[in-house]
Amino acid sequence: MSKILVTGSLGQIGSELVPALQKKVGKDNVVGLDIREPKEDIGPFVNQNTTEREGLKAVLKDNDITQIYHLCSILSAKGELRPWQAWHVNMDSMRNVLALAVDMDIKKIFWPSSIAVFGPTSPRNNTPQKTIIEPTTMYGVTKMAGEGLCNYYFHKYGMDIRSLRYPGLISYKAPPGGGTTDYAVAVFYEALKSKNYSCFVSKDTVLPMMYMDDAIRGTLELMEADKSKLSVKTSYNMSALSFSAEDLTKEIQKHVPDLKVTYEPDERQKIADSWPQVIDDSRARKDWDWKHEFDLPKLTKVMLEKLGEKFAKEKS
Ligand SMILES: NC(=O)c1ccc[n+]([C@@H]2O[C@H](COP(=O)([O-])OP(=O)(O)OC[C@H]3O[C@@H](n4cnc5c(N)ncnc54)[C@H](O)[C@@H]3O)[C@@H](O)[C@H]2O)c1
Structure with missing residues (x-):
């Protein structure tokens, strides 16, 4: 073992x-x-x-x-x-x-x-x-x-x-630790808490996510x-999906219509701009049959559900 x-x-x-x-x-x-x-x-x-x-x-x-x-x-x-x-x-x-x-x-x-x-x-x-x-x-x-x-x-x-x-990577269990894609997690927290989020990259910033x-x-x-x-x-x-910061906001707003997001790029914008938008992972798909399962609507729904449960548990 x-x-x-x-x-x-x-x-x-x-x-x-x-x-x-x-x-x-x-x-x-x-x-x-x-x-x-x-x-x-x-x-x-x-x-x-x-x-x-x-x-x-x-x-x-x-x-x-x-x-x-x-x-x-x-x-x-x-x-x-x-x-x-x-x-x-x-x-x-x-x-x-x-x-x-x-x-x-x-x-x-x-x-x-x-x-x-x-x-x-x-x-x-x-x-x-x-x-x-x-x-x-x-x-x-x-x-x-x-x-x-x-x-x-x-x-x-x-x-x-x-x-x-x-x-x-987008997840609800532990907060991310200081990466450039942290906004794609933080926006979910604020959608359920303050309903206001100031995003640190521009709305048209596209990055690969999973x-x-x-x-x-x-x-x-x-x-x-x-x-x-x-x-x-x-x-x-290894790739799953790519979306802009605004695409993510719009998808969350389907569930939380009063969420307001402003875009105020800081020094992390420069890092995001230096990275790929879409990754070709055909070698992983061929060599060991890699397949992703979560698209943007599915990911958004699960994140809001799981974070909602987590916040309710923390309150009780
Ligand atoms: N999270 C993502 O989106 C992402 C994307 C690409 C690659 N990665 C890679 O995946 C790995 C894990 O990322 P993560 O998001 O879980 O990071 P994280 O920052 O959330 O976690 C890193 C952990 O390492 C611990 N740590 C830091 N320095 C240490 C040390 N010297 N000794 C022992 N522990 C130490 C921290 O306390 C923390 O708990 C990293 O190599 C990261 O580069 C993460």
Whole structure:
């Protein structure tokens, strides 16, 4: 039985990936790790900074870890506030995970890249799997380097390291952690709370997005796919839908007609403008049968329902 470590387990993705993995391999076989403390019982958990190698080594050893989902990272917008801190956290953590995995014979790893690996010189529409990669954020630079390391560790050490270039992820369980696509989550919170939202990108900003359930299912499917079918050793383009900030507002207004959204672009607009609008993920669809299930109407309906239930629970 696999014994899995999930780093960054309290974040937007980790808080949904951990229960999904627990369902597959049993609660006791998934160990969450984060620099923060959980607010509730989420199963086995260790408080650890992944930039500290000795501490991380002890976690791997003490828990007999055989697989790692290495999620922890400083995201795009937060990373631009302190670029070298983002480099330190993202790269030193990855270096520790990879070096320890070799030392301790841990052969299977998942690590997410992002659409942020692309930059203004990449084609913005139908961005191919293989294209110019010249990111202009420090976050994107760390994703570019991380993808290179995935490829390097595969060739040098035969490591089975699998990766996805996630688009902006939309979810209700945990708030997003300082990315450029956070507006696509925040607008749902305000639709149900104040009915007013000031969006930090312009109304015509189009970015690739995905509902979290699709991202989690896709991640597990990639990890379960036959290794011989995986032709990409850096990171797979993975896509679901693309819409403008205004398209999203209009879809939410079908359910919440008195929602008012103003568009006041800030420094995050520049980051959004450097990223693709539509991703070509045909390689993922061909190699391991990737398919998304949530379109904009379905995603909007579920987000409003689930967030409504969450707020009602918090009140009672
Ligand atoms: N959420 C998205 O839309 C999105 C899109 C593309 C890629 N990704 C990638 O997916 C991964 C997870 O993203 P997320 O949205 O869950 O991020 P998040 O910011 O919500 O969560 C990251 C977690 O890592 C923890 N952490 C940070 N530094 C740490 C350290 N040094 N040691 C231990 N824990 C630390 C944080 O406390 C946090 O709980 C990241 O690699 C991110 O780049 C996310």
